[in-house]
Amino acid sequence: MLRDRSAGSAQVQPTTPLPAHGVRFTTPVVETPGIVIVSRWVYRLLRLVVLTPVRFPIATALLSTGAMVVSVWGWIPLAAGILLAGVGLGVWWWYWPAVFHRLVVLRSLACWRWLWVYRRHWQPVLVVAGLAESYQERHYLPRIKTVSCTAWADRVRITLVQGTTPRDLEDRVTELAHGFQAPSCRVYTRGPRDVVLEFPRRDLLANPLPARPVPDQVDMAALEVGLCEDGTPWDLRLHGTHVLTVGVTGSGKGSVLWSAIRAMTPAMVAGTAQVWAIDPKRMELSYGRSLFARYADTAEAAVDVLEAAVSEMHARADRYAGIRRTHTPTVEDPFMLVVLDEVAFLTAYHPEKDIRRRAENAIATLTSQGRAVGVCVLAALQDPRKEVMNLRNLFPDKVALRLDEASQVDMVLGDDARERGANAHLIDPNVPGVAFVRMEGSPLPVRVRAAFVSDDDIEAMANEYGTRSLHPVPDVEVA
Ligand SMILES: Nc1ncnc2c1ncn2[C@@H]1O[C@H](COP(=O)(O)OP(=O)(O)O)[C@@H](O)[C@H]1O
Ligand SMILES: [Mg+2]
Structure with a gap:
């Protein structure tokens, strides 16, 4: 049934003038016949009656059994049945809680x-x-x-x-x-x-995580450094890869570096791992310097340490050539972790071109050839853009802490990371240490939080393991 909307509204003045020929077109209003409305409600009711037992078979079975019991035997057997079921559930929960x-x-x-x-x-x-x-x-x-x-x-x-x-x-x-x-x-x-x-x-990651306990056994392929958003440990691989941690200042890069170092301290004490640390800002790593086999806090010293790591890597590669293809950490050939805080200070911001060039060459050599011989670079960076750090693609694993801009998410975690929910640019500044990472074998970014290793924790580690972990570093020629 069609009705002209303008009918019966002659007193309403049209806001637009009538066209010259005097005819005005209006949208027709369709009135749904009552029978159609009633049929639809009946159909919906029937659908509900039919679908409810299909959707909730257990609830339907219980309710209909209860109704049958009441109608045949009355309320007392129903109450007894409910009590029995309660006891049964209790026994089930007691013996098979999972x-x-x-x-x-x-x-x-x-x-x-x-x-x-x-x-x-x-x-x-x-x-x-x-x-x-x-x-x-x-x-x-x-x-x-x-x-x-x-x-x-x-x-x-x-x-x-x-x-x-x-x-x-x-x-x-x-x-x-x-x-x-x-x-x-x-x-x-x-x-x-x-x-x-x-x-x-x-949000299981809403509260800061205290430093993880130092493990008895160290697995360099899965160092526990924090928690994933589903409550499982966040295990970071260092052996056989390189890791770039990116985040604005105050995003918690230090907690990723320190959690990794903390998780490998027993191996440092045993002599099967060494940390060579570079701290251009002298803020992050200097506190625990007695833990490190090598330490540098000036640009010149940092470049020397990086070049020494390159020489050590080449020496190992020469020894391994034709004999073995993978590295197993031993006291003779320990796993070498080169920790680089604020890497852009060396590769982009240092005023001397020669320092920048040497640092970039050494980092490029370590990251492209170090994996097979047990050398890993763990670097922290604030700005992931190419003009600041054009080596970022040499790091197979990346951690995206809080970032400045949405476009930086894909720069760090790879194309489509943001589409898949890695909103690192939206991380709340009040939750430092929260990051997105891609786990091995899964394209989906996972939200994680690094454990916070406080100054007291670092001091305790330095006191307990510091001098013991300083194994002699082989004399290597600086290239
Ligand atoms: N994982 C964390 N959990 C809780 N608080 C953290 C965490 N990491 C860092 N913080 C807090 O944030 C501050 C800045 O962290 P920091 O690691 O120095 O940032 P960045 O190195 O990225 O500039 C720290 O002093 C600490 O108070
Ligand atoms: Mg820092």
Whole structure:
């Protein structure tokens, strides 16, 4: 049934003058017939009745059994049954807590979160986030398929509306996280329209982490330096790679360097590892200098140390040539970690061209040839742009602490890192040590927080291990 909207509104003065020929076109208003509205409500009710047992089979079975028991035997057997079930659940929880947690606690939580958080706020949040229009029918909304809970996060699996892409969600992760009151939101694509949104329930990285305990056994391929956002340890590989830590001043670069050094102290004491430290600002590493096999805090000395590391590396490569292809840390051939704080001071900001050139050459040689012979460079940098540090691609592993600009995220972590949720430029300045990293074997950036090694911790380490870790460094010719 079509009705002219202008009919019956003769007293309303048209705001635009009538065209010369006197005819004005208006949008017709379509009135939905009552029978269609009623049929739709009946259809929705029937769908609810049919789908509820399918969606919640256990709850439906329990409720219908309860109703049957009450109707046949009355309330007392029902109360006894509930008591028995409670005791059964208690026994289950007592003897198999992990299974109970997974099957009962997390599933109940998922039902609750689905109902109370996601289903309830889904449309408003998507509208406000700009992912749906308020006048749209529900079938133009991405549909929630399932909600599941892990120990730390909710995973909302959705089906996208045709014509939209996972990219649209990736562009709105900040709004989605705010909308569902989560510290972050991660988008995992499973198929063209099959997407999982991961919302951590709370931020495990919100509070500073104290320094990790010094381990008994050191694994240079997995040094515990902090925590991942899912609560698992953040293990940093140093052996067989080089690591560049990038972040603005105050972002916590020092905590990454010190956590790595702390995690390898037993190997330094045993003589199977050495740290050669370069600290142009004399602020970061000088405090624990008695731990280091070599230490430099002036540009000239720093370049000498770097060139000595290059000579040692070449000497090793000569000895290994044709005999072995990989390095195993031993007292004769210890793992060498060259720690470089504020590397741009040497490669970009130093006034003497010769110092800059020598430093850059030495770092390029160490990072391109050192891996196989047990030499690793762990460097800290503030500004990742090419004009400041054109060697960044020689570092296979990178840590992106808080960055200045969005464009720097992909410079540090590689193309598409920001699209995949590594919002390092949005890290809160009040949580130093929080960073994004790419773990081995996974393209997805992971949010981590480095443990904070305080001045007291460093002093205690220097007192306990300092002099003992100073193994003689082989005399090498400076190139
Ligand atoms: N992992 C961390 N956890 C908590 N606080 C930290 C952490 N790292 C650094 N901080 C705090 O931030 C300050 C600056 O850290 P620092 O490592 O010196 O930054 P950067 O070397 O990047 O300039 C430290 O003095 C400390 O108070
Ligand atoms: Mg620093």
